[in-house]
Amino acid sequence: MRGMTAILKKEFKAYWISPMGYIYLVVFLSLTMWIFFRGFFIINQANIRTFFSILPWVFLLFIPAITMRLWTEERRLGTLELILTLPVKDHEVLFGKFLAAYLFLIISLILTLPLPISVSLIGNLDWGQVITSYIGALLLGGAYLSIGIFASSISFNQIVSFILGAVFIFLLYLIGMQWILMTFPPKIAAVLQYLGLGYHYEGIIRGVLDIRDILYYLSVMAIFLYLNLRSIEIWRLGG
Amino acid sequence: MIEVLNLKKRFATAVALDGVSFSVQKGEVLGFLGPNGAGKTTTMRIITGFLIPDEGTVKVGEYDVLEHPLEVKRLIGYLPEDNPIYQEMRVNEFLNFVAEIRGLTGAEKRAAIERVIETTGLESKYKKTIETLSKGYKQRVGLAQALLHDPEILILDEPTTGLDPSQIVEIRRLIKDLGKEKTIVLSTHILPEVQVTASRVTIINQGKIVAQGTLEELTQKAAEGESTYVELRANPEDVEQTFSSVPWIERFQRVEERDGVYRWAVRGPEGQDIRENLFKLAVEKNWTLLELWRERATLEEIFLHLTTEEVPA
Numbered sequence: 001m002r003g004m005t006a007i008l009k010k011e012f013k014a015y016w017i018s019p020m021g022y023i024y025l026v027v028f029l030s031l032t033m034w035i036f037f038r039g040f041f042i043i044n045q046a047n048i049r050t051f052f053s054i055l056p057w058v059f060l061l062f063i064p065a066i067t068m069r070l071w072t073e074e075r076r077l078g079t080l081e082l083i084l085t086l087p088v089k090d091h092e093v094l095f096g097k098f099l100a101a102y103l104f105l106i107i108s109l110i111l112t113l114p115l116p117i118s119v120s121l122i123g124n125l126d127w128g129q130v131i132t133s134y135i136g137a138l139l140l141g142g143a144y145l146s147i148g149i150f151a152s153s154i155s156f157n158q159i160v161s162f163i164l165g166a167v168f169i170f171l172l173y174l175i176g177m178q179w180i181l182m183t184f185p186p187k188i189a190a191v192l193q194y195l196g197l198g199y200h201y202e203g204i205i206r207g208v209l210d211i212r213d214i215l216y217y218l219s220v221m222a223i224f225l226y227l228n229l230r231s232i233e234i235w236r237l238g239g
Numbered sequence: 240m241i242e243v244l245n246l247k248k249r250f251a252t253a254v255a256l257d258g259v260s261f262s263v264q265k266g267e268v269l270g271f272l273g274p275n276g277a278g279k280t281t282t283m284r285i286i287t288g289f290l291i292p293d294e295g296t297v298k299v300g301e302y303d304v305l306e307h308p309l310e311v312k313r314l315i316g317y318l319p320e321d322n323p324i325y326q327e328m329r330v331n332e333f334l335n336f337v338a339e340i341r342g343l344t345g346a347e348k349r350a351a352i353e354r355v356i357e358t359t360g361l362e363s364k365y366k367k368t369i370e371t372l373s374k375g376y377k378q379r380v381g382l383a384q385a386l387l388h389d390p391e392i393l394i395l396d397e398p399t400t401g402l403d404p405s406q407i408v409e410i411r412r413l414i415k416d417l418g419k420e421k422t423i424v425l426s427t428h429i430l431p432e433v434q435v436t437a438s439r440v441t442i443i444n445q446g447k448i449v450a451q452g453t454l455e456e457l458t459q460k461a462a463e464g465e466s467t468y469v470e471l472r473a474n475p476e477d478v479e480q481t482f483s484s485v486p487w488i489e490r491f492q493r494v495e496e497r498d499g500v501y502r503w504a505v506r507g508p509e510g511q512d513i514r515e516n517l518f519k520l521a522v523e524k525n526w527t528l529l530e531l532w533r534e535r536a537t538l539e540e541i542f543l544h545l546t547t548e549e550v551p552a
């Protein structure tokens with residue numbers, strides 16, 4: 001636990017040592033705000049749904065950016081050897097990194113709270129649905145994070161890690177989208193839809209937090225974190 | 240303290256270790272000597288639990304590194320090759336981070352950091368960002384990191400490579416001091432390093448151990464490798480027939496000939512100086528003695544010889 005906490009602290013601090021963390025936040029916030037307020041003034045409707053429905057697409061670029069460094073940098077600089085020869089278990093290192101990125105994501109989402117607050121000042125707002133949607137965003141974001149951090153474990157170059165992360169997320173999102181599903185027979189389409197990253201989130205932001213949706217995102221996280229542990233094993237074998 | 244048994248490690252492109260065995264006693268400073276690509280780093284990475292071997296075992300203290308990696312890692316302080324550290328951190332931040340992973344907290348942690356800062360002479364660089372330090376100071380930060388938990392064992396992979404001569408002297412002095420109380424394995428590809436710091440030497444080449452012993456033993460062995468050279472103007476057949484018949488010549492070889500002058504390398508019994516005998520023999524046989532000298536193989540030559548010779552596969 002102590003080892004994991006130390007890694008978490010170090011990785012979380014790393015976001016603020018360089019300007020990158022601030023840049024990500026500013027870009028993330030201005031992008032979401034801009035898209036939201038554009039819809040807000042054009043449709044003239046106080047609907048926070050707009051914000052949550054564009055979030056998967058903003059995350060698609062935002063999350064690989066916050067995970068791309070996590071393993072790639074350690075491997076490129078050789079500090080991986082330092083970390084993996086300290087008395088800390090591989091999965092503790094992994095969780096420390098994962099949770100640090102999660103914490104960064106949580107802070108980013110907290111900083112979007114002015115959106116629902118300003119909506120609630122103008123019209124009436126269903127806070128229950130907003131909270132459910134934020135939980136959905138955290139689950140979706142967690143799944144993205146696990147994919148992004150895995151992507152950073154299979155490349156020596158941050159840009160490549162970023163692209164791989166975004167591509168993996170995009171593909172897993174794509175298989176659940178209507179226009180893809182139409183090309184498959186209904187039975188397969190139903191399965192694919194269920195596997196897609198977006199389907200469950202769309203359910204959640206409609207206001208229904210189903211346990212199966214939660215389990216889906218937790219499973220995605222478990223699978224990619226497991227794959228990440230396999231990457232570490234392969235490094236230890238000298239690959 | 241460290242027991243390495245029959246390590247084998249093959250990478251996609253190369254066989255790095257081909258049955259490496261050696262042991263390090265408590266309190267010993269072992270110089271792990273070998274040319275580039277010999278397998279030093281690979282061996283150290285296996286001992287420290289960074290790499291898993293294809294075959295073989297490593298025991299550190301009473302723990303097998305594959306079965307109890309965490310226990311082994313607690314016993315060891317490791318300075319990897321090229322000293323990988325987080326350049327963007329400050330010295331104190333970095334040491335704090337490693338101390339926390341090592342499970343140190345509160346006053347104990349602060350005391351440990353203070354102690355290693357003092358040991359490695361980093362007092363004036365405590366608050367500096369690591370990337371702004373000179374190479375020598377970075378190396379001290381790497382050493383400080385390895386010393387935080389006051390380990391019984393230090394494993395240092397080429398700790399002076401890339402430093403300027405005065406920094407080399409300082410780091411070596413530091414290692415020598417540490418060697419008074421710790422078990423140290425120190426890798427290097429240059430002989431003087433082990434002559435200065437180590438009490439025992441293991442020489443590795445192409446993934447195999449080719450020699451080991453104390454410096455005295457190896458120097459002794461080197462002396463055994465001495466040859467006496469004799470240059471004569473005489474009938475070579477006659478000379479060689481005589482050489483074969485005298486009891487104090489064990490081996491000889493004609494190494495040069497030109498214009499009726501011949502040179503032989505002659506080996507006597509171990510540790511015996513045969514120059515006088517050769518002189519008397521030449522006088523007795525009426526050979527014209529032009530030159531007579533002895534060449535002692537130095538430790539350098541032994542090292543060079545051991546590590547440039549092709550090891551049969």
Ligand SMILES: Nc1ncnc2c1ncn2[C@@H]1O[C@H](COP(=O)(O)OP(=O)(O)OP(=O)(O)O)[C@@H](O)[C@H]1O
Pocket residue numbers: 238239250251252253254255273274275276277278279280281282320428
């Ligand atoms: N991760 C790896 N993948 C592939 N080959 C490797 C790897 N690590 C080492 N090797 C190869 O294994 C052999 C031994 O390398 P090693 O780094 O252990 O040697 P070394 O004695 O430390 O050399 P140097 O003095 O250059 O540091 C070399 O041929 C090297 O190219």
Ligand SMILES: [Mg+2]
Pocket residue numbers: 279280281320396
């Ligand atoms: Mg090496």
